[in-house]
Amino acid sequence: MRVHTEAADQRGIAMTAEHGRSAAAADGSAGGIAIRSVCKRYDGASRLAVDSVDLDVSPGEFMVLVGPSGCGKTTLLRMIAGLEAVTGGEIHIAGRDVTHVPEKDRDIAMVFQNYALYPHLNVEDNIGFGLRVRRVAKAERRRRVREVASTLGLDELLARKPAALSGGQRQRVAMGRAIIREPVAFLMDEPLSNLDAQLRADMRVQIRLLHERLGVTTVYVTHDQVEAMTLGDRVAVMRDGVLQQVDTAERLYARPRNTFVASFIGQPRINLMAGRLERGVLRAGSLTLPLPQARALGDRDVVFGVRPANMHVATGEEDISYRGTIELVERLGDATLLFVPGPASSADPVEAIESAARLCVKVEAGRRFEAGEQVGLAIDAGGVLLFDPDSGQELNGEADVREPALITPAEQA
Amino acid sequence: MSSRRRWKTLLALVITLAYLFPVYWMVATSLKLPGDVQAVPPKWAPVPATTSSFSSVWHNPVVGEALRNSVVISLGVMVLTLLLAAPATYAIGRVRMRGSSSAVMLLLIAQLLPSIVLAAPLFVILRKLHLTNTLTGLILADTTLTLPFAVIILRPLIMSVPAELEDAARLDGCGGLGVLMRVMVPIVRPGLISTAAFSFLLGWGEFVFGLTINNDPSVQPATVALQSFIGQFGTAWGSLMAVATIISIPVALVFAIFQRWIVSGLTAGSVR
Numbered sequence: 001m002r003v004h005t006e007a008a009d010q011r012g013i014a015m016t017a018e019h020g021r022s023a024a025a026a027d028g029s030a031g032g033i034a035i036r037s038v039c040k041r042y043d044g045a046s047r048l049a050v051d052s053v054d055l056d057v058s059p060g061e062f063m064v065l066v067g068p069s070g071c072g073k074t075t076l077l078r079m080i081a082g083l084e085a086v087t088g089g090e091i092h093i094a095g096r097d098v099t100h101v102p103e104k105d106r107d108i109a110m111v112f113q114n115y116a117l118y119p120h121l122n123v124e125d126n127i128g129f130g131l132r133v134r135r136v137a138k139a140e141r142r143r144r145v146r147e148v149a150s151t152l153g154l155d156e157l158l159a160r161k162p163a164a165l166s167g168g169q170r171q172r173v174a175m176g177r178a179i180i181r182e183p184v185a186f187l188m189d190e191p192l193s194n195l196d197a198q199l200r201a202d203m204r205v206q207i208r209l210l211h212e213r214l215g216v217t218t219v220y221v222t223h224d225q226v227e228a229m230t231l232g233d234r235v236a237v238m239r240d241g242v243l244q245q246v247d248t249a250e251r252l253y254a255r256p257r258n259t260f261v262a263s264f265i266g267q268p269r270i271n272l273m274a275g276r277l278e279r280g281v282l283r284a285g286s287l288t289l290p291l292p293q294a295r296a297l298g299d300r301d302v303v304f305g306v307r308p309a310n311m312h313v314a315t316g317e318e319d320i321s322y323r324g325t326i327e328l329v330e331r332l333g334d335a336t337l338l339f340v341p342g343p344a345s346s347a348d349p350v351e352a353i354e355s356a357a358r359l360c361v362k363v364e365a366g367r368r369f370e371a372g373e374q375v376g377l378a379i380d381a382g383g384v385l386l387f388d389p390d391s392g393q394e395l396n397g398e399a400d401v402r403e404p405a406l407i408t409p410a411e412q413a
Numbered sequence: 414m415s416s417r418r419r420w421k422t423l424l425a426l427v428i429t430l431a432y433l434f435p436v437y438w439m440v441a442t443s444l445k446l447p448g449d450v451q452a453v454p455p456k457w458a459p460v461p462a463t464t465s466s467f468s469s470v471w472h473n474p475v476v477g478e479a480l481r482n483s484v485v486i487s488l489g490v491m492v493l494t495l496l497l498a499a500p501a502t503y504a505i506g507r508v509r510m511r512g513s514s515s516a517v518m519l520l521l522i523a524q525l526l527p528s529i530v531l532a533a534p535l536f537v538i539l540r541k542l543h544l545t546n547t548l549t550g551l552i553l554a555d556t557t558l559t560l561p562f563a564v565i566i567l568r569p570l571i572m573s574v575p576a577e578l579e580d581a582a583r584l585d586g587c588g589g590l591g592v593l594m595r596v597m598v599p600i601v602r603p604g605l606i607s608t609a610a611f612s613f614l615l616g617w618g619e620f621v622f623g624l625t626i627n628n629d630p631s632v633q634p635a636t637v638a639l640q641s642f643i644g645q646f647g648t649a650w651g652s653l654m655a656v657a658t659i660i661s662i663p664v665a666l667v668f669a670i671f672q673r674w675i676v677s678g679l680t681a682g683s684v685r
Contacts, residue, residue, distance in 0.1 A: 104585075108584065119600060
């Protein structure tokens with residue numbers, strides 16, 4: 001019964017969001033966020049939790065901070081919020097230096113992972129709390145709470161205490177508490193990670209629709225790369241406190257700047273292997289792939305990455321780069337994943353690269369494969385990413401590997 | 414199985430009766446005729462009963478004054494404890510600072526010291542402040558006993574409140590005091606109620622400080638006045654027991670009303 005109601009509620013939001021979209025685009029009140037060389041060192045810690053991060057969030061942009069746990073993304077978000085003091089650097093919100101402004105005067109609203117609803121207040125008072133603290137008159141407060149509640153499909157629940165709400169409902173109350181303040185920016189700290197998978201996917205859509213309607217600058221922290229890719233106008237990938245790359249989802253996928261971004265973004269994970277380039281031919285154990293566009297890099301050791309979707313099981317003898325025996329087949333319905341032991345390269349300097357042991361190939365579900373079957377794999381040369389084996393940095397330079405014509409001898413330098 | 418249960422019930426009953434017997438004897442004695450109080454063999458029940466002891470102490474100005482003092486002292490201790498305990502516990506439990514755990518340890522030790530040990534130094538301090546022989550002085554002295562207890566009750570409650578709630582309140586525009594009053598206090602209200610009940614009862618029943626710090630009978634609490642009746646009334650056990658019964662009534666009432674919170678306050682930290 002509850003599930004049914006919830007689904008109905010969500011349709012409610014979707015419709016309202018759709019309806020209001022045109023009105024919102026005109027609203028230009030949103031402000032950008034500028035982060036300048038921001039550092040954070042916790043008391044007694046030897047290394048920086050956030051290491052001189054520079055990041056610009058445009059007005060109205062949806063920026064996602066993503067990275068494994070402990071990468072500093074939440075710390076960075078909390079510094080933007082003012083809940084954490086910065087060790088160095090500056091933070092500007094809507095053109096104002098707020099580095100040393102207390103959290104309550106930054107005009108931002110935050111949605112927390114555990115929702116942080118006030119347990120002693122009902123839904124109406126939870127949503128209206130910020131207005132009450134700021135001494136907004138009762139009638140006005142009531143009007144705005146109703147408005148926000150109807151946007152989020154919470155009208156029926158205003159009298160309930162948080163303990164009597166489902167996870168999805170609590171999440172929406174937390175959103176409502178942020179929205180009602182009409183802040184310069186929303187900060188969201190893994191707001192969906194406490195929901196089950198189905199609801200998470202639904203709420204993801206709701207959040208994106210809400211963003212399109214309200215147009216408020218948003219910084220969203222997640223460790224889930226699917227959430228990051230689908231929600232963000234741009235995605236900032238962090239690791240060990242250092243910003244790795246800030247880009248659109250497409251560019252992060254197609255042009256990762258280093259092996260970390262390459263393996264963090266993309267599902268299933270990219271196959272990273274150690275190999276050697278010689279006269280435009282890439283070799284790794286028994287794997288051989290002509291890579292004419294990489295001739296400019298000369299002869300050298302590399303780490304190369306191939307996305308599972310950039311390989312297929314060859315039908316003709318001529319384009320086979322690698323042969324192996326299928327170890328495991330995962331059927332996803334619309335596609336099938338084949339796992340094949342990777343090319344054991346004798347000169348493997350990067351043993352740390354876990355995915356090298358087994359290649360993952362994503363093929364269409366049409367043809368049926370079985371474990372134990374011998375297959376020849378063809379690799380789309382345009383989709384091969386090359387990295388320096390020591391630094392992990394991308395070797396393709398600024399040129400797009402998909403357009404080999406763009407690589408000129410000048411770029412060797 | 415069922416006979417074992419019966420034995421257990423019987424044992425529990427015997428223990429309860431053993432504990433309650435003095436209380437019964439107090440009430441019974443207060444209702445006996447003067448001649449029956451020390452009868453041999455003892456009269457188990459106050460038959461015939463009389464309220465003459467009650468009416469005599471009720472019209473005794475010393476008793477009235479002592480009871481008024483006790484009411485002022487216990488309410489004062491309760492209010493002062495609540496005013497100090499909430500922010501103090503919040504600071505100890507939440508604000509990250511050096512030595513907060515050793516502060517709690519010290520409080521615990523202070524709480525375990527017999528109050529007679531503290532009475533002499535407190536007397537010296539309060540005399541320097543010209544607060545001996547005042548109700549204010551006694552309220553301060555009693556609060557040194559209730560405050561550690563309050564901190565021990567409230568600390569686990571405050572620490573169990575997620576830090577994000579405070580972050581949320583700050584972003585919603587609260588300052589430090591706003592977070593405490595609008596979020597913390599309402600959430601730990603059950604703990605505050607049990608703290609209030611405890612400190613009231615402690616102030617009501619306190620004897621040692623009342624005796625040592627205030628030697629002027631006009632500012633002594635009922636517990637001390639009770640003791641002074643032993644000399645004053647000689648063998649008038651009936652009056653003594655009547656006063657004792659009157660003193661017991663608020664204790665029973667407070668406990669009956671706040672039982673739920675007192676028990677939950679005591680167990681809150683451990684069960685979580």
